[in-house]
Amino acid sequence: MSNGPVRTRHLRLILANTSAVVVAAMLFFPIYWMIITAFKSGTDILSVHPQWIPRRPTFDNFTSAVHRPQFIDAVRNSVIIVLATVAISLTVAFFAAIAVARFSFFGRKAFLLMLLIVQMIPLTAMIIPIYLLLNDAGQTNKLPGVVITYLTFVLPFAIWTLRGFIVNIPPELEEAAMVDGCTRVGALRRIIFPLVAPGLVATSIFAFIQAWNEYLLAYVLLSSPENRTLTVWLAAFTTRNGTAWGPLMAASTLTALPVVVFFVAIHRKIAAGLTAGAVKG
Numbered sequence: 001m002s003n004g005p006v007r008t009r010h011l012r013l014i015l016a017n018t019s020a021v022v023v024a025a026m027l028f029f030p031i032y033w034m035i036i037t038a039f040k041s042g043t044d045i046l047s048v049h050p051q052w053i054p055r056r057p058t059f060d061n062f063t064s065a066v067h068r069p070q071f072i073d074a075v076r077n078s079v080i081i082v083l084a085t086v087a088i089s090l091t092v093a094f095f096a097a098i099a100v101a102r103f104s105f106f107g108r109k110a111f112l113l114m115l116l117i118v119q120m121i122p123l124t125a126m127i128i129p130i131y132l133l134l135n136d137a138g139q140t141n142k143l144p145g146v147v148i149t150y151l152t153f154v155l156p157f158a159i160w161t162l163r164g165f166i167v168n169i170p171p172e173l174e175e176a177a178m179v180d181g182c183t184r185v186g187a188l189r190r191i192i193f194p195l196v197a198p199g200l201v202a203t204s205i206f207a208f209i210q211a212w213n214e215y216l217l218a219y220v221l222l223s224s225p226e227n228r229t230l231t232v233w234l235a236a237f238t239t240r241n242g243t244a245w246g247p248l249m250a251a252s253t254l255t256a257l258p259v260v261v262f263f264v265a266i267h268r269k270i271a272a273g274l275t276a277g278a279v280k281g
Contacts, residue, residue, distance in 0.1 A: 038250040061250035074233035085211040093158035101166040165199035
């Protein structure tokens with residue numbers, strides 16, 4: 001009789017693992033197909049019979065993508081927008097999170113509720129009002145206008161996330177530091193900041209990915225070819241004559257590389273950042 005529950009557990013484990021493998025394969029397949037298509041020739045890409053592995057790998061698609069007009073401009077614009085968005089959002093969110101986590105003030109609960117409501121509003125529904133506001137301020141087709149727009153959906157999430165990390169840091173640590181002679185700013189720099197650093201790393205991942213991959217707002221706000229970001233630049237591979245699939249897949253692979261590199265560089269701190277806010281010390 002004891003073998004029954006054991007077999008049931010084994011079957012459930014096998015089923016769960018199989019389901020996980022199937023889901024992982026489904027998620028990874030588009031990425032795999034993009035990468036192998038980038039190394040295929042034009043005839044192989046348009047072949048009736050799909051090639052799961054390139055028979056004659058070529059780098060011509062990458063060469064064509066890199067030498068396409070405005071590639072360097074698109075890279076520069078994306079880097080500027082992403083770095084500015086990440087830096088500003090983390091700085092403002094850090095101090096705002098401290099304010100809502102450590103101090104009681106009028107409108108605090110309303111502010112927290114507003115953070116949640118803002119994240120529920122679809123960004124596509126705000127495109128026209130955002131465009132009109134930026135147009136009145138003379139910030140359309142300018143990188144600062146895009147940065148300001150990106151902050152509207154990155155900043156609320158960053159504040160809410162960092163607040164969770166700061167709340168779980170015992171206030172007694174700050175009080176002990178101030179008893180030992182630290183000012184509030186000194187306690188903030190020596191106690192709060194090191195403990196919330198994993199949370200800053202985890203939040204920076206979200207800000208980086210959101211700003212780097214965003215397409216619709218950049219497409220609407222940036223009209224000049226020299227001001228476009230990489231995601232908007234990718235749309236240039238589709239013309240009236242059709243889509244250049246090989247160069248497009250090569251350019252998409254190059255566009256995805258910075259996110260992968262950034263993730264690999266700090267992946268060890270991501271797990272700490274995701275779990276640090278879940279344990280109250």
